[in-house]
Amino acid sequence: METPQKKMYITTAIPYVNGAPHIGNALGYLLADIWTRYQKQNGHEVRFQVGTDEHGNKIAAKAAEQNLTPKAFTDTMYVNFEALMKKVGAQYTDFVRTTDDHHVEAVQYIWKQLKPYIYKSTYSGWYCIGHEAFFTDKEVQATGGVCPDHQAPYQQVSEENYFFKTSAFTDQIKQAINDGTMQIVPEFRKKEFLELIKDGLVDVSVSRPKKNLTWGIPVPDDPEQVMYVWLDALANYITVIGYPDRVQEYTTFWPADVEVIGKDILRFHAGIWPAMLLGIGLQLPRRLLVHGFINVGGAKISKSVGNGIDPNEIIDTYGLDAFRYFFSRHIPTLDDGDFTWEKFENAYNGELGNDLGNLISRVAGMITRYQAGVIGDSNQTEHDMTAYHQAMEALEFNKAIDEVWNMVRSLNQYIDNVKPWEIAKRREQDPEAEAHLSEVLAHCAGALVQIGDLLVPFLPNTAESIHATFESGVVKPLDSVLFPKKYIHTPDPHAAKS
Numbered sequence: 001m002e003t004p005q006k007k008m009y010i011t012t013a014i015p016y017v018n019g020a021p022h023i024g025n026a027l028g029y030l031l032a033d034i035w036t037r038y039q040k041q042n043g044h045e046v047r048f049q050v051g052t053d054e055h056g057n058k059i060a061a062k063a064a065e066q067n068l069t070p071k072a073f074t075d076t077m078y079v080n081f082e083a084l085m086k087k088v089g090a091q092y093t094d095f096v097r098t099t100d101d102h103h104v105e106a107v108q109y110i111w112k113q114l115k116p117y118i119y120k121s122t123y124s125g126w127y128c129i130g131h132e133a134f135f136t137d138k139e140v141q142a143t144g145g146v147c148p149d150h151q152a153p154y155q156q157v158s159e160e161n162y163f164f165k166t167s168a169f170t171d172q173i174k175q176a177i178n179d180g181t182m183q184i185v186p187e188f189r190k191k192e193f194l195e196l197i198k199d200g201l202v203d204v205s206v207s208r209p210k211k212n213l214t215w216g217i218p219v220p221d222d223p224e225q226v227m228y229v230w231l232d233a234l235a236n237y238i239t240v241i242g243y244p245d246r247v248q249e250y251t252t253f254w255p256a257d258v259e260v261i262g263k264d265i266l267r268f269h270a271g272i273w274p275a276m277l278l279g280i281g282l283q284l285p286r287r288l289l290v291h292g293f294i295n296v297g298g299a300k301i302s303k304s305v306g307n308g309i310d311p312n313e314i315i316d317t318y319g320l321d322a323f324r325y326f327f328s329r330h331i332p333t334l335d336d337g338d339f340t341w342e343k344f345e346n347a348y349n350g351e352l353g354n355d356l357g358n359l360i361s362r363v364a365g366m367i368t369r370y371q372a373g374v375i376g377d378s379n380q381t382e383h384d385m386t387a388y389h390q391a392m393e394a395l396e397f398n399k400a401i402d403e404v405w406n407m408v409r410s411l412n413q414y415i416d417n418v419k420p421w422e423i424a425k426r427r428e429q430d431p432e433a434e435a436h437l438s439e440v441l442a443h444c445a446g447a448l449v450q451i452g453d454l455l456v457p458f459l460p461n462t463a464e465s466i467h468a469t470f471e472s473g474v475v476k477p478l479d480s481v482l483f484p485k486k487y488i489h490t491p492d493p494h495a496a497k498s
Contacts, residue, residue: 028260
């Protein structure tokens with residue numbers, strides 16, 4: 001592990017506030033939070049950024065529909081994202097809105113710093129309103145002229161804009177990706193991105209005429225142009241920790257150790273963002289953790305189909321740790337995953353309820369019944385957790401929690417094999433049975449405490465319950481069942497057969 005009290009920084013992509021938060025946002029907050037709790041557990045100080053992206057035409061249009069100013073509209077919308085972050089248990093330290101005064105001034109300062117790489121030119125090309133982004137002929141041809149994420153045709157646009165010479169940084173960015181200065185995780189995403197830029201990065205439009213983009217940060221020294229949303233949004237990762245004015249603060253935490261992003265915005269974070277950083281003389285982020293999409297029953301989530309999943313509904317119905325468990329273990333951290341209510345409920349009842357919940361109450365129950373709740377001493381055989389720590393360091397959180405479940409299952413197996421209840425029956429006749437039973441139960445309690453330690457980043461409430469039950473040397477029985485059975489989407493095996 002790193003030296004104690006290393007100062008670390010993790011960021012999450014800032015969602016656009018024109019709609020309700022979705023499961024992809026919740027996944028990003030969850031992954032960043034797992035990493036944060038793990039690092040804190042290992043003695044590090046962590047800054048954890050979240051925020052909202054509040055400029056652009058889509059915001060202005062939504063505000064106009066409701067007869068609000070864009071700022072008044074965003075004031076009503078950003079709180080939905082804030083509520084979701086809190087609900088998924090994200091221990092963030094910094095919240096940025098791109099409409100904050102400090103952010104706006106900092107972005108104008110960044111523009112001025114990038115001036116040597118900014119030039120004016122006429123842009124003609126393809127624009128996707130959904131992405132608020134321009135696309136190359138090659139990208140448009142590859143998707144048949146229709147944006148696959150928004151199911152809408154690209155628009156042909158011609159206007160005079162400012163451009164940022166990202167092409168000037170192609171070689172530096174390629175080298176940083178290849179030599180691991182800026183690592184893209186997983187490896188296959190790195191290859192995808194390098195393939196995309198093999199002919200070099202293309203200069204990007206970083207402003208639009210005010211008549212075409214009304215709501216955004218004005219370009220310094222040119223009131224007729226408004227900054228394009230990506231330059232403004234990407235800068236948030238440094239403005240929120242004090243760039244450029246709070247030097248001591250941002251130099252302590254930058255570069256970010258991990259930036260959590262979805263696969264659909266990799267090209268902005270691995271191309272434009274590093275070019276901006278190089279242009280203003282800052283280091284590149286150390287790692288980009290690129291997560292995939294969540295499908296529902298094998299189908300892509302789409303507004304028109306109405307097959308979205310509301311993270312609030314899951315948490316309200318099954319509890320926070322059930323949500324965190326499924327999305328950290330059953331959705332691969334570094335690839336697409338699949339959700340169905342049946343899969344979710346089976347994991348909840350079978351893995352959380354039976355494997356772990358029953359295990360905790362079984363062990364607590366036996367120690368209470370046979371030893372008046374007193375946990376004996378045992379030579380602790382620490383389970384080797386190298387694979388767990390390697391998975392955490394590699395940002396493969398699903399593999400790390402798999403390791404914990406191997407422990408949970410092997411402890412259940414151990415109890416079934418050793419049968420403590422039978423040892424308890426022999427205590428009258430066998431003088432060694434008492435000591436043997438005490439040792440067996442102490443081993444079980446010790447293993448559960450270790451499981452609790454490993455679950456801290458994933459299931460913080462459950463970890464706390466395990467520690468409260470077994471840590472003091474005397475069992476403190478749980479107030480309630482940890483994962484009460486629920487059969488909303490799956491058949492109840494105990495229901496009367498009609």
